[in-house]
Each structure stands twice: as C-alpha cells, then as structure tokens.
Amino acid sequence: MNRSGEQDPGATRERVALVRWISRMGAASDQAVARRERITLASARARLTGAQRAGWLARRRPLYGQPSLYSATAAGINAAGESGLGRCRVSAANAAHLIACSNVAAELETRFRDYVVRSERELRRAEQELGVPLASARIGRPDAERSWHRPDLVLWPRAPRAGLPVAVEVELTVKAPARLVEICRGWARARCVAGVLYLVSPAVERPLRRASERARSGQKVVVVPLSALAPTRDADRAHCSRASQRAAHSPCSIVD
Numbered sequence: 001m002n003r004s005g006e007q008d009p010g011a012t013r014e015r016v017a018l019v020r021w022i023s024r025m026g027a028a029s030d031q032a033v034a035r036r037e038r039i040t041l042a043s044a045r046a047r048l049t050g051a052q053r054a055g056w057l058a059r060r061r062p063l064y065g066q067p068s069l070y071s072a073t074a075a076g077i078n079a080a081g082e083s084g085l086g087r088c089r090v091s092a093a094n095a096a097h098l099i100a101c102s103n104v105a106a107e108l109e110t111r112f113r114d115y116v117v118r119s120e121r122e123l124r125r126a127e128q129e130l131g132v133p134l135a136s137a138r139i140g141r142p143d144a145e146r147s148w149h150r151p152d153l154v155l156w157p158r159a160p161r162a163g164l165p166v167a168v169e170v171e172l173t174v175k176a177p178a179r180l181v182e183i184c185r186g187w188a189r190a191r192c193v194a195g196v197l198y199l200v201s202p203a204v205e206r207p208l209r210r211a212s213e214r215a216r217s218g219q220k221v222v223v224v225p226l227s228a229l230a231p232t233r234d235a236d237r238a239h240c241s242r243a244s245q246r247a248a249h250s251p252c253s254i255v256d
Helices: 009-025 030-037 041-053 074-080 095-111 120-130 177-189 202-215 234-249
Strands: 057-060 069-072 115-119 137-139 147-149 153-157 166-171 195-200 221-225
Touching: 009 030, 009 041, 009 069, 009 074, 009 095, 009 115, 009 120, 030 041, 030 095, 041 057, 041 069, 069 074, 069 095, 095 115, 095 153, 095 166, 115 120, 137 177, 177 202, 177 221, 195 202, 202 221
Parallel strands: 166 195, 195 221
Antiparallel strands: 057 069, 115 153, 137 147, 153 166
C-alpha cells in the first residue's frame, strides 16, 4: 500500500500473474515460484504471503517435512480471469505429486523458452471447450469403451507450425503393470503429440521401461530420472536438457 491507501499497480500485476500461474497449475510450492521467477526463496514466500493475505491464495502443508502448497481461492481464480478451472483440492494423497509437478513446470519454463508449459487442468479445459483431443492418449481395447488419458504437463511450441506438442508425465509411484502398458500403448498410438517425456522416481524407472517395451512404444516414450531436473546437479541437468530437447523436436531420435 502507498500513503494514499491505493495498491501499487506494479505489485497488483505481479500478484495477478502469480495467482494466474498457480490457478493453472492447481497448486505450487514456494520453491517452484522461486525457480520460475528466478528469485530467492524468501522473496517467493513474501509474494505468496501477500497474495494469501489478499485472500487470493490458500496455504496447506499436508505432508510433514515437505514444502507448503499454495492454491488459488475462488476470489483468486476470479481475479486471475481463469474461470472454468475450479479450485484445486490439496490433500496428503496428492501433495507430493503437486509439489513435483509445479517444480517440473517451473524448470521446464526456464529451460525451453520456445515452448509454453501447460498443465493438465488447462488441457482438460481446452479439450472440453473444443471437443477434440489436443495432447491426450486414448487408452483401452478397440473393442471396449475407451477413455482419454491426459498428461500432467504439455510442452507446446510457441511458433505456428513448429511441430506437435510434447506430453510430460511426472511419475512418483508405480502403477499396476497392465495399466502402465495400456498407457504406454496409448501414447504410442497418439497422433496429436510428438512424444511423451516421463520424469520418474527411481522406483518407477525400471517398471516403466519394461512397460514401454511390452507396449512396443519405440522411442516415442522417453524415460528420464526426475532427479535430472535438479538445478544443483550439472551433469544430470545437461542429460535432461538434451533428452527434453530431442523429445520436443523428434522423440524418435532419442537414445538414452
């Protein structure tokens, strides 16, 4: 606030932009905000606290020892102009995945400036509005009722006619083998994406690679350790950057 009691326009625009991004992601940690904005953790927390005091963000910390998650309130979603997304429910069941996805989204944004990072929430809204799959995989047997599987994130080329989007999956826990094969097979058949980049925890890597082989997904499914996105590990950063760039341009050319 300035002396006249009016809010600083610059601060307001900054807050709206912050809440808009969090609305789209569903929820985000202070670490993700700091990484995305290239600011200190203290500065990120100050911005988040300001938006929380304004009634635009809600803060929850359902997992002990893990960062807090900030999600947009109804007032925040309205202020950000993101109607149609709805509020994100943060719980102990989904907190770890939300933290990981917000961190991955922030890191991908800083690395790949020629691409826009979209969330599953944004993809769902767009596909529902247009009535066509934009970056989703159809799963299930051809002779049975099938459903659409949406990725956690999407790398979307900024330039027109720059190629298809790349789906990004963040996997922390192991799914049933049959389910993994079904999803990998769906991605292998998907014509609306150039490929899918899986960022996985150590427990998921081997089962997912086996599922990809069983699904005969070839090099359209790329598996990279989630730790490769850690900013403090230069070697892994280089590996993930190369893998992600190849996936974005030609997933079939990737060799792990």
